[in-house]
Amino acid sequence: MIIDCHGHYTTSPKALTDYREQQIAASANKLALPSPSQINISDDQIRESLEENQLRVQKERGVDLTIFSPTAGAMAHHIGGLDVSRDWARACNDLIHRVCLLYPRNYAAVCQLPQTRGASPASCVEELTRCVNELGFVGCNLNPDPSDGYWDQLPITDRYWYPLYEKMAELDVPAMIHVSCSCNPNFHHTGAHYLNGDTTAFMLFLQSDLFRDFPSLRFVIPHGGGAVPYHWGRYRGLAQNLGRPPLSRLLDNVYFDTCVYHQPGIDLLLEVIPKKNILFASEIIGAVKGIDPETGFHYDDTKRYIESVPDLSQADKDQIFFKNALKVYPRLERHLAATRQLHPGEQP
């Protein structure tokens, strides 16, 4: 079986963005916010938005299940206050839930958090709990820069974030570290801000005692870990210079996805990072949509690169393609059991 741990609903029906625009306008003009319940999207509209897009590509590439979340770039946590973020997260998460109800065998849900520039991460606990306990979500996306490009909030390893981590640990759900859009003209959204966010998060983990305080907490760093695997020697050396534990200790809690869009990058990732820490992902209809003229295939067809890595054993492939996802997202097993009539613990 093949699980893609990194998909966003980038093709969601227009009514969702229409609502968001009304919400932003109302917030800017200090008017009453529109209610998410006003969003009118039919099941057929959801089907149409997916069957010609993500679902088609999943089938073409042989991906069984995608861990699916709202569009990362549209989270835009710098906009408005807590009320705006709460309604927007709820609207996006409810739509993801409907996707999973319509296609339970193809999608498992990860939620957007109602993070807000200047508001405590504790304000995310309620929506996370609702999504996991009431809607069966298996994880969340965590934006390490709710300012969206100015990095003016406290680092994700600061105790300020601990109320959220306490709830994540209690619910036993991981977070994918994923920045949103960039308001900073220095940082191109997908070409700089995304990768910088990944690199920044890893170094913060390296510097901190977060996993001493939360030994079971798990994070997935997407886009192949930003710059980190390419500079693995630098990070080993920095850990050593700073008197920090060896990086192998971090790898009890930190995982990398495979959203690296060429063969040499995937080769390096699989050479440097233990296979137990790599989760298959492609982020389709995402940052890089075209066909690579050098290969004739889509840049984001990452399964092809992994299958071309020499000397990769079947056991390694099983880890990367589904076993690690089941380990990092333990609630996936229940989801699979419910949708595929598996017995708990049975191999998918």
Place this chain on the structure above:
Amino acid sequence: MIIDCHGHYTTSPKALTDYREQQIAASANKLALPSPSQINISDDQIRESLEENQLRVQKERGVDLTIFSPTAGAMAHHIGGLDVSRDWARACNDLIHRVCLLYPRNYAAVCQLPQTRGASPASCVEELTRCVNELGFVGCNLNPDPSDGYWDQLPITDRYWYPLYEKMAELDVPAMIHVSCSCNPNFHHTGAHYLNGDTTAFMLFLQSDLFRDFPSLRFVIPHGGGAVPYHWGRYRGLAQNLGRPPLSRLLDNVYFDTCVYHQPGIDLLLEVIPKKNILFASEIIGAVKGIDPETGFHYDDTKRYIESVPDLSQADKDQIFFKNALKVYPRLERHLAATRQLHPGEQP
């Protein structure tokens, strides 16, 4: 011959940092700034600071010449106004000049620019001109984030920066893109801010028409290009999606150094980036000082990794170890001619 294009005077005598501390205190208290001419450093102090440090390591590793500049992390362009930056740059550059006078066969000089948060890059033209025309410097370091961690200035591809580029083009000197320290607790100085700065700069170049406006301008992106070579497929795809020219066009103006501190990273760099765009560098006594227990050698002994890359021809090695440096820093040839009694155009 072997030229290391990336060395900083991290072991400079204490009198330099004493001066800087006095300067910062005076600036903070709105007192008269101390004059750089008060800095009292003897030739012997310079010799001592280098012979047991950078010079020793250079000799041990068989490096002939280092392109040497003031400590990047100490540039700290966010501190004080134009007067502070001018004095500090001048003090640092004059000291680098003395290093090159004492060890003309071992060092060629690159200058710190008196960049200032909130001041036009045009304010750097005078010091750049002095260093190149009067002191024989061969290039400069350019900080793409004079806020030192908050990225609140205009991108380096904005026309705001053009007066500096006009002078660089006229003098035919390149810049190494190099951030300084980080005041932002989100960004570890050498573990996040450095690599993010590199990645950010490359994406800005990709998005802009800077090299249409300055066809001869040349930049070296250090630390192996941040995240860029590892994500080369992503950048090829982004260029394609954005309707930008292929990356090969950028490579007429953009170069990468080899400060990547493990074998797989160097292997990827040399596989992905054309050899004509890679300049040997190690940044010794820099970001990562220890010995790698996996190899028994220093992390920053990058010559060793390059020499271990399979199937690297002598012609490739010559390009990486010195020919590309002579092309990117054309004033180096004069420096070599003067210090090694070479005729102009003669092979070093």
